[in-house]
Amino acid sequence: MSEKFEPKIVAFVCTYCTYAGADLAGTSRLKYAPNVRMVRLPCTGRISPMFILKALQKGADGILISGCHPGDCHFTHGNYHARRRWMVFRSLLDFIGIPTDRVKYSWISAAEGVKFAELINTITEEIRALGPFTQYHGLIEETQSQASL
């Protein structure tokens, strides 16, 4: 039997809620899958669609974007702006054929360490089930073969 596929997942999170929630998962010694790499930002409002494209270029099989629940934003409105962007960008990715299952969005507060740990486990399993994002990886390989020419 072949080795279990370990998906590569990149998470973009705001420092005030989700990052703090992930810290809480740590201080509570909860266990979750080690597949996620976090990128800390001041606010979900700072998370640009470009980040997602770059994470895909780095071979990510899945992406998580997470921040404060509506109404809880440290900067009052950042997550409301982010939510609109996500809505639009998600629809665009879907139309282009980047499966919506691979790019996840969530609200996780600083108190939701358990939710964070559970979400990471769920997402990891879902993306594992989807398998590697070979279609996109194909594009990356094409650039490398061109570069070596």
Place this chain on the structure above:
Amino acid sequence: MAKIGVFICHCGENIGGRVDCSKIVEALGEHPGVSVSVEYKYFCSDPGQESVKKAIRENHLTGIVVAACSPRMHEATFRKACAEAGLNPYLCEIANIREQCSWVHSDKDMATEKAIDITRSMVEKVKLNNNLHPIEVPVTRRAMVIGGGIAGIQAALDIANAGQEVVLVEKEPSLGGHMAQLSETFPTLDCSQCIMTPRMVEAAQHPNITLLTYSEVEKVEGYIGNFTVRVKKKSRFVDMQTCTGCGDCYTKCPVKKIPSEFDCGLGRRTAIFTPFAQSVPNNPIIDKDHCIYFKNGKCQLCVKACKFDAINFTFQDEYLDLEIGAIVVATGFQVQDTAMYGEYGYGKYPDVITGLQFERLASASGPTAGKILRPSDQKEPQHIVFIQCAGSRDPSKGVRYCSKICCMYTAKHAMLYTHKVHGGKTSIFYMDIRAGGKGYDEFTRRAIEEDEASYLRGRVSKVWQENGKLMVRGVDTLLGRPVEVEADMVVLATAMVPQPGAKEFAKTIGIGYDEYGFYNEAHLKLRPVESSTAGIFLAGACQSPKDIPDSVAQASASASKVLALFSKDRLEREPVIASCNEATCAGCWGCVLACPYNAIEKKDILDRSGKVIKQVASVNPGLCQGCGTCVTFCRSNSIDLAGFTEKQIFAEVMGL
């Protein structure tokens, strides 16, 4: 060329026991740009920090990454160590390999791999970090308090008593606000005027307070510590310096039948007037709209009556531009316009009045000298029906919230009435009795048990007149049947709503407001007295319906925020703020709209002749809080956020 130091902390067994630190040291040691890669048991300890400092000095490091616990724990510690070693503190990044790695993963190999990834990506980020310096903003130590009700007076006095200058601006001719209109106050039934007037006088006479009554704020520019506020001093047509407030002018004024605003239309005033007997200041003003002289150029009886030649019809409005460091907004509320209650007959039947009108009737200085008399025939009513939630908690009237004070003042009204009219009966229609507060529930119980207020749980559908009586039809939901009550007078506990023009005023001074026009706090729970604009604070009912103790408490809280701001000559702010590349900005103003703090201004770029050649966005460092929402909006990548620049994030992601 980057020379990065990487310091991998074992945190005892916390990290060392679960990830292979030597592997991280080895992996990072081979990473391009890394000069030092070392591990240690506790880098946060004194010897640990010393070793970091030593490494910085000896290797002339251009940045460091400490792979350890969360940056929320020790980022400050290691930034300080950097500064002590002569490295800009913002050239330090933390790789969180404890809370987000060693503590949460059980597979050592995978955890180690993850720790390497995390550390490497921070190394890539820190290579692009820039020297940042805290932003220093000078502070003008002069506060402005807008609104001279109890909240504004309290805030002004607290700031002034701490030795700082205050400008107190009130749009009406006198201080006092709504509290001056009240008769007695719940739950102690002490007379409102008796506790209010000394405060008004104290504020007016305080050496640190400049009082500007009959004045309005027209424009606010600048930012925290450095506002310029334009105040319009409306002309009173009375020279405040020479006027003694003797009152000869208004006794002679022939126009006597103007409904008094202060008495909610129940009393009358003259065209030259003071709003009420205890007005502060007590100098009168001339009401241009009703004065005969202003209508046809004749009369001038007041001028003749004045022994001090204080009256001058040619006085003009004045404008003052004031340098202000902090602003407290205490603009208060208004009582909802009752006209929308056609079914309750307000405006149609003179004996249907608002709670505030009842206050004036009950007030010893009011139009009836404290006697409860019906406006229609000046007779003493024998039965009064009170209707609570007249507007509040009624989405169909546009007010979904609870006005908070009505349950209490209605109980108070019922008590005052039975104290004044022996044998008088009271019926109160209510939805719920909300009496949370010190001594409040005891107070409403007293109204029921001692003063025999009859509470009927239900809504009123209609009020009409029949045989000289007011008929009130409602429902008693506890008994589950409709009721009709005969009354001599009906008092509506109308909703507390924002001041007229509250939204426009918020735009003038640059703060946020909710769907109703109440002003938004920066954080509902943790920053309830700060507006979302740095340096502007909130007090009293302009933020949400409040009673007197809450308003006073919030006013003192705002004052302490102002005083904290004034405790230093210069204000230091985190340098994590946005800045705009004027060369590439297209001036589309998306960022201006998206910014939650109104921190982005429109800047004109001029040519040599002074002509505007283009407009660009410009970030005000005093207002920016560093969320980065503008950066993401910007299509041309013209705005960037220090500390989380596009280049840094790009490198961080590409380093994963």
Place this chain on the structure above:
Amino acid sequence: MSIEVQYRDRAKELLAKGEVKLVIGYGGGSTPNRRRPVFASSPEEVDRLVLDSLCIANLSGYLVTEGLLSDEKKVAVFLRPEGIRSINILAAENQLNADQVVILGFETAGSDIRPLEGGNVLDFSEFIVTLSENRVVSDSDPVIDKLENMSAQERFSFWQDEFSKCIKCYACRQACPMCYCRRCIVDCNQPQWINTSAHTLGNFEWNIIRAFHLAGRCVECGNCDRACPVNIPLRLVNRRMAVEALNSFDHFAGLSVTQEPVLASFKKDDTETFIL
């Protein structure tokens, strides 16, 4: 009197009276079926103007040419309904003063062409409101239906084939009235968010980000689609964004000169069913 003559006369009059300094319209192209832009700055040049159902390009983009409107003089421009909406967006985004634009409006349906009353963009407010109420986005396309029925994988392959043709000539950007940035994101190399090589990955990134930047701003004039030398169906992506803005945020691009950009504004109760 044909609409062409009528509009020529109007243009001539505007120039002769000095009400406008320039008329931007259509003229004959390199083949009988093509039209190209004509810039008339004197009444004599007006005779070159052509107006028929082949005049479909959105000419509003020429108005934001650096310096054109900086003398505060007016310019007249031939515009279809999409072009009029573009004026609203450009005004809302501070790129021009709508009062400097005299609109010579017309609409076409098949080979029919008819004039639209008005001159200032505000004169067309009601007309645009009607368009928005009818939720007019361009007609559904058979390709769209085909795409919607595909699996994500098949859609990816479809776009992979299409985008692999892209030569990064940026004709789409050049033709688009909304691409007025002084520096395009793709030309920003610090950092280089979008790969500039014309490999498929870079092409994906470029086309995705361009579509995202047009969300809630594209009026579906079709300029980009027609400009593309390798015939990538760009209209499909932009249409999807327009539908999204309309359905999710009730945002009809170019509704008025005061409309807020869909991505710089929000409602507290915006949909969020997809957020975990």
